[in-house]
Amino acid sequence: MPGPERVVLHPLVLLSVVDHYNRVARDSRKRVVGVLLGACHRGVVDITNSFAVPFEEDAKDPSIWFLDHSYLEVIFRMFKKVNAREGIVGWYSTGPRIREADLDINELISRFCDSPVLVICEVQPNEIGLPITAYHAQEEVREDGTEKSKKVFLNVPTEVGQTEAEEIGVEHLLRDVKDATISTLATDVSAKVQGLRGLFSRLQEIRQYLEYTLAGKMPVNHEIMKQLQDIFNLLPNMNAGMLSKSLAVKSNDMMLGVYVASLIRCVIALHNLIDNKEVRLGKKHVDKPKDKADDPKVEKTDEPKAGEEDKQPSGSKK
Incomplete structure:
Protein backbone atom coordinates (compact mmCIF):
# COMPACT_ATOMS: atom_id res chain seq x y z
CA MET A 1 0.00 0.00 0.00
CA ASP A 179 -1.08 41.80 22.52
CA ALA A 180 -3.44 44.45 21.18
CA THR A 181 -0.90 47.25 21.74
CA ILE A 182 1.42 45.91 19.03
CA SER A 183 0.84 47.58 15.68
CA THR A 184 0.23 45.77 12.42
CA LEU A 185 3.58 46.90 11.04
CA ALA A 186 5.43 45.43 14.03
CA THR A 187 3.53 42.17 13.60
CA ASP A 188 4.45 41.99 9.90
CA VAL A 189 8.10 42.69 10.63
CA SER A 190 8.13 40.01 13.35
CA ALA A 191 6.57 37.51 10.93
CA LYS A 192 9.24 38.35 8.33
CA VAL A 193 12.01 37.83 10.88
CA GLN A 194 10.59 34.48 11.96
CA GLY A 195 10.29 33.40 8.33
CA LEU A 196 13.92 34.32 7.63
CA ARG A 197 15.07 32.43 10.71
CA GLY A 198 13.13 29.37 9.61
CA LEU A 199 14.64 29.61 6.12
CA PHE A 200 18.13 29.89 7.61
CA SER A 201 17.62 26.76 9.73
CA ARG A 202 16.39 24.79 6.70
CA LEU A 203 19.40 25.90 4.66
CA GLN A 204 21.65 24.70 7.47
CA GLU A 205 19.93 21.29 7.38
CA ILE A 206 20.47 21.05 3.62
CA ARG A 207 24.12 21.99 3.98
CA GLN A 208 24.62 19.42 6.74
CA TYR A 209 22.96 16.69 4.66
CA LEU A 210 25.13 17.46 1.63
CA GLU A 211 28.29 17.44 3.77
CA TYR A 212 27.36 14.07 5.30
CA THR A 213 26.57 12.65 1.86
CA LEU A 214 29.86 13.90 0.43
CA ALA A 215 31.78 12.41 3.37
CA GLY A 216 30.00 9.06 2.95
CA LYS A 217 28.25 9.17 6.31
CA MET A 218 24.80 9.02 4.67
CA PRO A 219 23.64 7.23 1.50
CA VAL A 220 22.71 9.22 -1.58
CA ASN A 221 18.96 9.77 -1.90
CA HIS A 222 18.11 10.61 -5.50
CA GLU A 223 14.68 11.98 -4.56
CA ILE A 224 16.25 14.58 -2.26
CA MET A 225 18.86 15.42 -4.89
CA LYS A 226 16.12 15.95 -7.45
CA GLN A 227 14.26 18.34 -5.16
CA LEU A 228 17.45 20.28 -4.41
CA GLN A 229 18.16 20.55 -8.13
CA ASP A 230 14.65 21.94 -8.70
CA ILE A 231 15.26 24.52 -5.96
CA PHE A 232 18.54 25.62 -7.54
CA ASN A 233 16.92 25.85 -10.98
CA LEU A 234 14.15 28.10 -9.61
CA LEU A 235 16.57 30.53 -7.99
CA PRO A 236 16.80 33.86 -9.86
CA ASN A 237 20.05 35.00 -11.45
CA MET A 238 21.13 37.89 -9.24
CA ASN A 239 23.94 38.80 -11.64
CA ALA A 240 21.46 40.09 -14.22
CA GLY A 241 21.44 43.88 -14.30
CA MET A 242 17.73 44.22 -15.03
CA LEU A 243 16.75 42.05 -12.03
CA SER A 244 19.03 43.96 -9.65
CA LYS A 245 17.67 47.29 -10.90
CA SER A 246 14.05 46.12 -10.53
CA LEU A 247 14.66 44.92 -6.96
CA ALA A 248 16.36 48.22 -6.08
CA VAL A 249 13.47 50.27 -7.52
CA LYS A 250 10.92 48.14 -5.66
CA SER A 251 12.80 48.48 -2.37
CA ASN A 252 13.18 52.26 -2.81
CA ASP A 253 9.46 52.64 -3.51
CA MET A 254 8.56 50.68 -0.40
CA MET A 255 10.99 52.63 1.78
CA LEU A 256 9.66 55.91 0.37
CA GLY A 257 6.14 54.92 1.38
CA VAL A 258 7.33 54.05 4.89
CA TYR A 259 9.22 57.35 5.15
CA VAL A 260 6.24 59.44 4.03
CA ALA A 261 3.95 57.57 6.41
CA SER A 262 6.35 58.26 9.29
CA LEU A 263 6.42 61.98 8.45
CA ILE A 264 2.62 62.14 8.31
CA ARG A 265 2.34 60.40 11.68
CA CYS A 266 4.83 62.86 13.18
CA VAL A 267 2.96 65.89 11.80
CA ILE A 268 -0.38 64.56 13.05
CA ALA A 269 1.10 63.91 16.50
CA LEU A 270 2.45 67.49 16.70
CA HIS A 271 -0.88 68.89 15.50
CA ASN A 272 -2.75 66.93 18.18
CA LEU A 273 -0.28 68.17 20.79
CA ILE A 274 -0.89 71.80 19.82
CA ASP A 275 -4.68 71.32 19.81
CA ASN A 276 -4.53 69.66 23.20
CA LYS A 277 -2.51 72.54 24.62
CA GLU A 278 -4.91 75.14 23.23
CA VAL A 279 -7.92 73.30 24.62
CA ARG A 280 -6.34 73.08 28.07
CA LEU A 281 -5.54 76.78 28.10
CA GLY A 282 -9.06 77.66 26.94
CA LYS A 283 -10.64 75.52 29.66
CA LYS A 284 -8.47 77.17 32.25
CA HIS A 285 -9.63 80.63 31.12
CA VAL A 286 -13.30 79.61 31.15
CA ASP A 287 -13.23 77.79 34.47
CA LYS A 288 -11.64 80.70 36.40
CA PRO A 289 -13.07 84.00 35.16
CA LYS A 290 -11.95 87.19 36.84
CA ASP A 291 -14.36 88.45 39.50
CA LYS A 292 -15.05 92.17 39.38
CA ALA A 293 -15.32 92.26 43.16
CA ASP A 294 -11.77 90.92 43.46
CA ASP A 295 -10.36 93.31 40.88
CA PRO A 296 -8.76 96.32 42.65
CA LYS A 297 -9.21 98.48 39.54
CA VAL A 298 -13.02 98.21 39.72
CA GLU A 299 -14.71 100.42 42.28
CA LYS A 300 -17.29 98.88 44.55
CA THR A 301 -20.61 100.75 44.06
CA ASP A 302 -22.55 98.93 46.78
CA GLU A 303 -20.80 100.67 49.70
CA PRO A 304 -21.56 104.37 50.18
CA LYS A 305 -18.72 106.77 49.73
CA ALA A 306 -17.48 109.06 52.46
CA GLY A 307 -19.75 112.13 52.92
CA GLU A 308 -22.78 110.62 51.18
CA GLU A 309 -24.40 109.80 54.52
CA ASP A 310 -24.41 113.46 55.48
CA LYS A 311 -26.02 114.53 52.21
CA GLN A 312 -29.15 112.49 52.84
CA PRO A 313 -32.42 114.49 53.28
CA SER A 314 -33.57 115.13 56.80
CA GLY A 315 -36.91 113.45 56.24
CA SER A 316 -35.45 110.15 55.24
CA LYS A 317 -35.22 107.36 57.72
CA LYS A 318 -31.90 106.05 58.73
Whole structure:
Protein backbone atom coordinates (compact mmCIF):
# COMPACT_ATOMS: atom_id res chain seq x y z
CA MET A 1 0.00 0.00 0.00
CA PRO A 2 1.47 3.41 -0.94
CA GLY A 3 2.30 5.81 1.83
CA PRO A 4 0.35 8.98 2.62
CA GLU A 5 1.05 12.11 0.61
CA ARG A 6 0.06 14.64 3.26
CA VAL A 7 -0.88 14.77 6.95
CA VAL A 8 -3.42 17.27 8.34
CA LEU A 9 -3.37 17.68 12.11
CA HIS A 10 -6.18 19.35 14.05
CA PRO A 11 -5.59 21.68 17.04
CA LEU A 12 -7.41 19.34 19.43
CA VAL A 13 -4.69 16.74 18.90
CA LEU A 14 -1.95 19.23 19.77
CA LEU A 15 -3.75 20.23 22.97
CA SER A 16 -4.22 16.58 23.94
CA VAL A 17 -0.54 15.78 23.40
CA VAL A 18 0.60 18.75 25.48
CA ASP A 19 -1.84 17.83 28.25
CA HIS A 20 -0.61 14.22 28.21
CA TYR A 21 3.01 15.37 28.49
CA ASN A 22 2.30 17.79 31.35
CA ARG A 23 0.50 15.09 33.32
CA VAL A 24 3.04 12.31 32.86
CA ALA A 25 6.51 13.48 31.84
CA ARG A 26 6.80 17.14 32.71
CA ASP A 27 10.26 18.29 33.90
CA SER A 28 11.80 14.96 32.90
CA ARG A 29 13.56 13.37 29.95
CA LYS A 30 10.81 10.85 29.36
CA ARG A 31 8.50 10.89 26.39
CA VAL A 32 4.83 9.99 26.07
CA VAL A 33 3.14 7.92 23.38
CA GLY A 34 -0.45 7.84 22.19
CA VAL A 35 -2.71 6.80 19.34
CA LEU A 36 -3.97 9.07 16.56
CA LEU A 37 -7.54 8.82 15.29
CA GLY A 38 -8.95 10.09 12.03
CA ALA A 39 -9.47 9.06 8.43
CA CYS A 40 -7.44 8.67 5.25
CA HIS A 41 -8.83 9.79 1.90
CA ARG A 42 -6.90 9.94 -1.38
CA GLY A 43 -3.52 9.98 0.26
CA VAL A 44 -4.42 12.68 2.82
CA VAL A 45 -4.44 11.58 6.47
CA ASP A 46 -6.85 13.76 8.46
CA ILE A 47 -6.06 13.42 12.19
CA THR A 48 -8.97 14.69 14.28
CA ASN A 49 -8.54 13.06 17.69
CA SER A 50 -6.14 11.12 19.89
CA PHE A 51 -5.83 9.35 23.23
CA ALA A 52 -2.95 8.48 25.53
CA VAL A 53 -1.53 4.97 25.97
CA PRO A 54 0.56 3.71 28.93
CA PHE A 55 4.15 3.51 27.73
CA GLU A 56 7.49 2.85 29.41
CA GLU A 57 11.02 2.41 28.08
CA ASP A 58 14.43 1.77 29.58
CA ALA A 59 16.63 4.85 29.50
CA LYS A 60 19.81 2.75 29.34
CA ASP A 61 18.64 0.16 26.80
CA PRO A 62 16.32 1.69 24.16
CA SER A 63 15.39 -1.74 22.82
CA ILE A 64 13.47 -2.47 26.04
CA TRP A 65 10.02 -0.86 26.04
CA PHE A 66 6.44 -1.61 26.97
CA LEU A 67 3.19 -0.43 25.40
CA ASP A 68 -0.14 -1.60 26.80
CA HIS A 69 -1.93 -2.73 23.63
CA SER A 70 -4.77 -4.26 25.67
CA TYR A 71 -5.57 -0.81 27.05
CA LEU A 72 -5.32 0.50 23.49
CA GLU A 73 -7.96 -1.95 22.24
CA VAL A 74 -10.39 -1.16 25.08
CA ILE A 75 -10.13 2.63 24.69
CA PHE A 76 -10.43 2.41 20.90
CA ARG A 77 -13.67 0.44 21.20
CA MET A 78 -15.04 3.17 23.47
CA PHE A 79 -14.06 5.89 20.98
CA LYS A 80 -15.61 3.84 18.20
CA LYS A 81 -18.97 3.97 19.97
CA VAL A 82 -18.81 7.76 20.10
CA ASN A 83 -17.69 8.32 16.51
CA ALA A 84 -17.72 5.35 14.16
CA ARG A 85 -16.00 7.28 11.36
CA GLU A 86 -12.76 7.73 13.30
CA GLY A 87 -10.23 4.94 12.98
CA ILE A 88 -6.62 4.43 14.03
CA VAL A 89 -4.33 6.15 11.52
CA GLY A 90 -1.05 6.16 13.48
CA TRP A 91 0.59 7.16 16.73
CA TYR A 92 2.35 10.13 18.25
CA SER A 93 5.45 10.67 20.35
CA THR A 94 6.93 13.70 22.08
CA GLY A 95 10.38 12.76 20.76
CA PRO A 96 11.91 15.23 20.19
CA ARG A 97 13.49 12.94 17.58
CA ILE A 98 13.11 9.46 16.14
CA ARG A 99 14.44 6.76 18.46
CA GLU A 100 15.65 3.23 17.95
CA ALA A 101 12.49 1.53 19.20
CA ASP A 102 10.15 3.58 17.00
CA LEU A 103 10.22 1.06 14.14
CA ASP A 104 9.17 -1.73 16.50
CA ILE A 105 6.40 0.41 17.97
CA ASN A 106 5.27 1.22 14.44
CA GLU A 107 5.04 -2.51 13.70
CA LEU A 108 2.80 -2.95 16.73
CA ILE A 109 0.51 -0.11 15.62
CA SER A 110 0.36 -1.59 12.11
CA ARG A 111 -1.75 -4.42 13.56
CA PHE A 112 -4.60 -1.96 13.98
CA CYS A 113 -4.26 -0.01 10.71
CA ASP A 114 -2.50 -0.13 7.37
CA SER A 115 0.42 2.27 6.79
CA PRO A 116 0.39 4.05 10.19
CA VAL A 117 1.97 7.48 10.44
CA LEU A 118 4.26 8.66 13.22
CA VAL A 119 3.79 12.26 14.36
CA ILE A 120 6.50 13.70 16.60
CA CYS A 121 5.24 16.69 18.59
CA GLU A 122 7.87 18.90 20.20
CA VAL A 123 6.23 20.21 23.36
CA GLN A 124 9.22 22.49 23.98
CA PRO A 125 10.26 23.64 20.49
CA ASN A 126 13.61 25.35 20.08
CA GLU A 127 13.18 26.37 16.44
CA ILE A 128 10.68 28.57 14.68
CA GLY A 129 7.98 26.74 12.73
CA LEU A 130 5.43 24.02 13.24
CA PRO A 131 6.28 21.85 16.28
CA ILE A 132 5.10 18.71 14.47
CA THR A 133 6.81 16.34 12.05
CA ALA A 134 5.15 13.35 10.38
CA TYR A 135 6.87 10.19 9.18
CA HIS A 136 5.89 7.07 7.31
CA ALA A 137 7.72 3.74 7.40
CA GLN A 138 8.69 2.37 4.00
CA GLU A 139 10.89 -0.43 2.70
CA GLU A 140 14.25 0.76 1.40
CA VAL A 141 16.48 -1.28 -0.89
CA ARG A 142 20.11 -0.34 -1.49
CA GLU A 143 20.93 0.06 -5.14
CA ASP A 144 24.20 -1.82 -4.87
CA GLY A 145 22.45 -4.79 -3.24
CA THR A 146 24.95 -5.03 -0.41
CA GLU A 147 22.30 -4.99 2.28
CA LYS A 148 18.87 -6.48 2.75
CA SER A 149 15.79 -4.34 2.50
CA LYS A 150 14.80 -2.64 5.71
CA LYS A 151 12.18 -0.17 6.82
CA VAL A 152 13.08 3.46 7.29
CA PHE A 153 11.05 6.53 8.22
CA LEU A 154 10.38 9.00 5.43
CA ASN A 155 9.18 12.52 6.08
CA VAL A 156 5.62 13.42 5.07
CA PRO A 157 4.43 17.01 4.44
CA THR A 158 2.47 18.19 7.46
CA GLU A 159 0.04 21.02 8.05
CA VAL A 160 -2.45 22.15 10.69
CA GLY A 161 -6.11 22.15 9.66
CA GLN A 162 -9.25 23.00 11.56
CA THR A 163 -12.98 23.05 11.24
CA GLU A 164 -15.15 26.09 11.89
CA ALA A 165 -15.92 25.06 15.46
CA GLU A 166 -12.26 24.39 16.21
CA GLU A 167 -11.30 27.75 14.72
CA ILE A 168 -13.66 29.54 17.12
CA GLY A 169 -12.23 27.62 20.07
CA VAL A 170 -8.65 28.42 19.11
CA GLU A 171 -9.50 32.11 18.77
CA HIS A 172 -10.96 32.11 22.29
CA LEU A 173 -7.83 30.41 23.64
CA LEU A 174 -5.50 32.88 21.90
CA ARG A 175 -7.54 35.97 22.75
CA ASP A 176 -5.54 36.72 25.90
CA VAL A 177 -2.22 35.78 24.29
CA LYS A 178 -2.37 38.37 21.52
CA ASP A 179 -1.08 41.80 22.52
CA ALA A 180 -3.44 44.45 21.18
CA THR A 181 -0.90 47.25 21.74
CA ILE A 182 1.42 45.91 19.03
CA SER A 183 0.84 47.58 15.68
CA THR A 184 0.23 45.77 12.42
CA LEU A 185 3.58 46.90 11.04
CA ALA A 186 5.43 45.43 14.03
CA THR A 187 3.53 42.17 13.60
CA ASP A 188 4.45 41.99 9.90
CA VAL A 189 8.10 42.69 10.63
CA SER A 190 8.13 40.01 13.35
CA ALA A 191 6.57 37.51 10.93
CA LYS A 192 9.24 38.35 8.33
CA VAL A 193 12.01 37.83 10.88
CA GLN A 194 10.59 34.48 11.96
CA GLY A 195 10.29 33.40 8.33
CA LEU A 196 13.92 34.32 7.63
CA ARG A 197 15.07 32.43 10.71
CA GLY A 198 13.13 29.37 9.61
CA LEU A 199 14.64 29.61 6.12
CA PHE A 200 18.13 29.89 7.61
CA SER A 201 17.62 26.76 9.73
CA ARG A 202 16.39 24.79 6.70
CA LEU A 203 19.40 25.90 4.66
CA GLN A 204 21.65 24.70 7.47
CA GLU A 205 19.93 21.29 7.38
CA ILE A 206 20.47 21.05 3.62
CA ARG A 207 24.12 21.99 3.98
CA GLN A 208 24.62 19.42 6.74
CA TYR A 209 22.96 16.69 4.66
CA LEU A 210 25.13 17.46 1.63
CA GLU A 211 28.29 17.44 3.77
CA TYR A 212 27.36 14.07 5.30
CA THR A 213 26.57 12.65 1.86
CA LEU A 214 29.86 13.90 0.43
CA ALA A 215 31.78 12.41 3.37
CA GLY A 216 30.00 9.06 2.95
CA LYS A 217 28.25 9.17 6.31
CA MET A 218 24.80 9.02 4.67
CA PRO A 219 23.64 7.23 1.50
CA VAL A 220 22.71 9.22 -1.58
CA ASN A 221 18.96 9.77 -1.90
CA HIS A 222 18.11 10.61 -5.50
CA GLU A 223 14.68 11.98 -4.56
CA ILE A 224 16.25 14.58 -2.26
CA MET A 225 18.86 15.42 -4.89
CA LYS A 226 16.12 15.95 -7.45
CA GLN A 227 14.26 18.34 -5.16
CA LEU A 228 17.45 20.28 -4.41
CA GLN A 229 18.16 20.55 -8.13
CA ASP A 230 14.65 21.94 -8.70
CA ILE A 231 15.26 24.52 -5.96
CA PHE A 232 18.54 25.62 -7.54
CA ASN A 233 16.92 25.85 -10.98
CA LEU A 234 14.15 28.10 -9.61
CA LEU A 235 16.57 30.53 -7.99
CA PRO A 236 16.80 33.86 -9.86
CA ASN A 237 20.05 35.00 -11.45
CA MET A 238 21.13 37.89 -9.24
CA ASN A 239 23.94 38.80 -11.64
CA ALA A 240 21.46 40.09 -14.22
CA GLY A 241 21.44 43.88 -14.30
CA MET A 242 17.73 44.22 -15.03
CA LEU A 243 16.75 42.05 -12.03
CA SER A 244 19.03 43.96 -9.65
CA LYS A 245 17.67 47.29 -10.90
CA SER A 246 14.05 46.12 -10.53
CA LEU A 247 14.66 44.92 -6.96
CA ALA A 248 16.36 48.22 -6.08
CA VAL A 249 13.47 50.27 -7.52
CA LYS A 250 10.92 48.14 -5.66
CA SER A 251 12.80 48.48 -2.37
CA ASN A 252 13.18 52.26 -2.81
CA ASP A 253 9.46 52.64 -3.51
CA MET A 254 8.56 50.68 -0.40
CA MET A 255 10.99 52.63 1.78
CA LEU A 256 9.66 55.91 0.37
CA GLY A 257 6.14 54.92 1.38
CA VAL A 258 7.33 54.05 4.89
CA TYR A 259 9.22 57.35 5.15
CA VAL A 260 6.24 59.44 4.03
CA ALA A 261 3.95 57.57 6.41
CA SER A 262 6.35 58.26 9.29
CA LEU A 263 6.42 61.98 8.45
CA ILE A 264 2.62 62.14 8.31
CA ARG A 265 2.34 60.40 11.68
CA CYS A 266 4.83 62.86 13.18
CA VAL A 267 2.96 65.89 11.80
CA ILE A 268 -0.38 64.56 13.05
CA ALA A 269 1.10 63.91 16.50
CA LEU A 270 2.45 67.49 16.70
CA HIS A 271 -0.88 68.89 15.50
CA ASN A 272 -2.75 66.93 18.18
CA LEU A 273 -0.28 68.17 20.79
CA ILE A 274 -0.89 71.80 19.82
CA ASP A 275 -4.68 71.32 19.81
CA ASN A 276 -4.53 69.66 23.20
CA LYS A 277 -2.51 72.54 24.62
CA GLU A 278 -4.91 75.14 23.23
CA VAL A 279 -7.92 73.30 24.62
CA ARG A 280 -6.34 73.08 28.07
CA LEU A 281 -5.54 76.78 28.10
CA GLY A 282 -9.06 77.66 26.94
CA LYS A 283 -10.64 75.52 29.66
CA LYS A 284 -8.47 77.17 32.25
CA HIS A 285 -9.63 80.63 31.12
CA VAL A 286 -13.30 79.61 31.15
CA ASP A 287 -13.23 77.79 34.47
CA LYS A 288 -11.64 80.70 36.40
CA PRO A 289 -13.07 84.00 35.16
CA LYS A 290 -11.95 87.19 36.84
CA ASP A 291 -14.36 88.45 39.50
CA LYS A 292 -15.05 92.17 39.38
CA ALA A 293 -15.32 92.26 43.16
CA ASP A 294 -11.77 90.92 43.46
CA ASP A 295 -10.36 93.31 40.88
CA PRO A 296 -8.76 96.32 42.65
CA LYS A 297 -9.21 98.48 39.54
CA VAL A 298 -13.02 98.21 39.72
CA GLU A 299 -14.71 100.42 42.28
CA LYS A 300 -17.29 98.88 44.55
CA THR A 301 -20.61 100.75 44.06
CA ASP A 302 -22.55 98.93 46.78
CA GLU A 303 -20.80 100.67 49.70
CA PRO A 304 -21.56 104.37 50.18
CA LYS A 305 -18.72 106.77 49.73
CA ALA A 306 -17.48 109.06 52.46
CA GLY A 307 -19.75 112.13 52.92
CA GLU A 308 -22.78 110.62 51.18
CA GLU A 309 -24.40 109.80 54.52
CA ASP A 310 -24.41 113.46 55.48
CA LYS A 311 -26.02 114.53 52.21
CA GLN A 312 -29.15 112.49 52.84
CA PRO A 313 -32.42 114.49 53.28
CA SER A 314 -33.57 115.13 56.80
CA GLY A 315 -36.91 113.45 56.24
CA SER A 316 -35.45 110.15 55.24
CA LYS A 317 -35.22 107.36 57.72
CA LYS A 318 -31.90 106.05 58.73
